[in-house]
Amino acid sequence: MVKIQSSEITPEQTYLDRRTFLRAAGAVAGAGVLAACGTQPAAESTSTEESATPSVAVRTDELGDPLTPHEAVTGYNNYYEFTTDKEGVAELAKEFRASPWTVEVGGLVESPRKFGIEDLLRAFDQEERIYRLRCVEGWSMVIPWLGFPLAALIEQAGPTGDARYVRFEALLDPEQMPGQKGRWFDWPYVEGLRLDEAMNDLTLMATGVYGKSLPNQNGAPLRLVVPWKYGFKSIKGIVRVDLVAEPPTSLWMEAAPNEYGFYANVNPTVDHPRWSQASERRIGEAQRRATLMFNGYEQEVGALYAGMNLRANF
């Protein structure tokens, strides 16, 4: 993995190739952000200084769309372990204990291991990635994550020959997470990826957002980010990562199998049974905008699905 130093990045360089740009976009106007995010996420965000400095350009994704304001990213959340009220998550999650935190990596691997969250921060270089997040409900954001590629963690664990999928499990703790006392869902939250999806360079284990460690409402201290899939695949509060042979059954597949499939790739041509997926509301914008195939990451991930029927494999 190439670690990008802020000193190496100029705006011109970021346009050289799209892959580099996806990693570096955050540094165009935010030289301080990457410099400050060594092993620990930066203690102070530079985002407020940036917006107060007229000479500094607005930070955008690689398509030129501005970051969703910090206030919305951390104030409008889906985290059903707490509540289904998006504007109520932050308050309910305020006292959540994201430290100490242990993540177990196991299943079909050569080297199963337990990590403390601080081990993960030390072992893997943290980088910034600006990604679009498209919720299956039809709204979207542009979010500057901090984290490390999931591929690095999987490579270190060493999948055995029969590992085909990755299963992620979130924390089960109804005392801390009042939403888990309800019976609508089969807790804990579980998600899964095919191994090649998990190994794709876009797939991120996020430890921070907007230059700081993750707020509880965004999935502290560790969550997945899979930007070409609907947001529900990006599981928060991860405590287990297992390499497995069979496709894992996610919480959403269990809850509504006709509405939520294993793949959940963003696809404007395949509607949800109850609403269209052709367009979306970008938080902060008045007009709806067209939803892009694979959320705009077709160049990076389209080949993963070559020859597949994306209507059957929704």
Ligand SMILES: Nc1nc2c(c(=O)[nH]1)N[C@H]1C(S)=C(S)[C@@H](COP(=O)(O)O)O[C@H]1N2
């Ligand atoms: N553990 C867990 N992870 C979760 C969810 C959840 O309810 N529980 N909601 C998902 C959904 S539907 C979305 S859209 C994103 C929202 O992430 P954000 O609040 O950080 O924007 O988190 C996903 N990850």
Ligand SMILES: [Mo]
């Ligand atoms: Mo979502």
